[in-house]
Amino acid sequence: MRFVSDSYTEHFDPIIISPVPITALQRWGRKDDLHLKPTDYSSLEVPRHRSSPFPCSDSINNRFIIWEGDISLVQADAITNTTDETLTEKNIISDRILSRAGPGLKQELLNEIKECKTGEVLVTNGYNLPAKYIIHTVGPIYCDRYKTAAETTLHSCYRNILCKAKEVGIKSIAVCVVSTVQRNFPPDVGAHIALRTIRRFLEQYKSETIVLCLEPHERGIxxxxxxxxFPRDKLEESSxxxxxxxxxxxxxxxxxxxxRQIRIIHNPQHSVMIGSEYRSSFTYQKKI
Structure with a gap:
């Protein structure tokens, strides 16, 4: 069963709509959701990878959901909001969240938090939303000249969202697409970064459920x-x-x-990464 929220209009209509429980959403692992048969490339030239870097895993697929709908309606422990450094960006996702959460969220953002740096995350209460928490992040602005920096920062957004959720003790989180059209990010590049970051997180942690919430124009890609x-069978894994x-x-x-021959150095100042191997993040520096 698919739950699709009300369509967004410029003037938000504060109509009361029932929350969407995660238990009502179809898990990615459901084989009957395979719309197209994957192409078999085995007779073609040598593949890019000899073995699958992302093998088929029912335990991972059953904790991952792709859903087209309004993230502000999802009844999860936390949802995400993509915004700008002043936390005032006008976009479809932010407008829905702010409108449904009520004035308490606006006051907290404007009077207490005030600022969030690009690539970082901040947590607020969910107020009138079905979710208990909101994790706010600021995605990078993309341009070809700083392509590498933009891609690395976008990864940091997703990784920091998920690690902050783990730090707070959140078991279910709805994640929006951070690389919005307003920030000029190529949709395919942003999709690859989002999906592989989520996949690696679900490999490392075994009890979290992630809902990737999409707008209609994002669903296809x-x-x-x-x-x-997230291959669902051996043919998808092989393709x-x-x-x-x-x-x-x-x-x-x-x-x-x-x-660029980068190396990784320890950065004890960072507080987002969690666990013994995550308590510090990493700063990329160029080899001399």
Whole structure:
């Protein structure tokens, strides 16, 4: 069963709509949701990858949901909001969240938090929303000249959202697409980063459920790319060997920048990453 929210209009109508429980949403692992048979590339030239970097896993797929609908209606422990550094950006997602959450959220953002740096996250209460918390993040503005920096920062947005959720003890989280059209991010590049970051997180943690909430214009590209990172059978897993990009990211799904010969250094100042191996994030520096 598919629950689709009310369509967004410029003048938000504060009509009361029932919350959407996660239990009512179809898990990605459901085989009957396979709309198109994957292409068998086995007779073609050598694949990009010899073995699957993202093998088929029912335990992972059953904790992952792709849903087209209004994130402000999802009855999860937390939802995400994509905004700007002043927390006042006008976009479809923010407008819905702010309108349904009520004046308490606006006051907290304007009077207490006031600012969020690009790539970082902040947590507020959900107020009148079905979700208990809102995790706010600021995505990067994309341009070809700073392509590498934008891609790395977008990964940080998703990774920090998920790690902050883990830190707070959240078991179910609805994640929006952070790389909005307003920020000029190529949709396919943003989709690859989002999906592989979520996949790596679900590999590392075994009890969290993630709902990727999409707008209608985002659904097509995510449904095409998602089977590469979340194959639902052996044919999808095999087809991904030809279709996955050569850069499949690092251990957390972060972009790999081989041509710049980067190295990773310990940064004890960061407080978002959690666990013994995550309590500090990493700063990328160029090798001398």
């Amino acid at each position: 995510f449904e095409v790319i998602a089977p590469l990172y 991904a060997l030809w279709q996955l990009p050569k850069d499949i990211g690092g251990v957390f799904g972060e972009p790999q920048i081989h041509e």
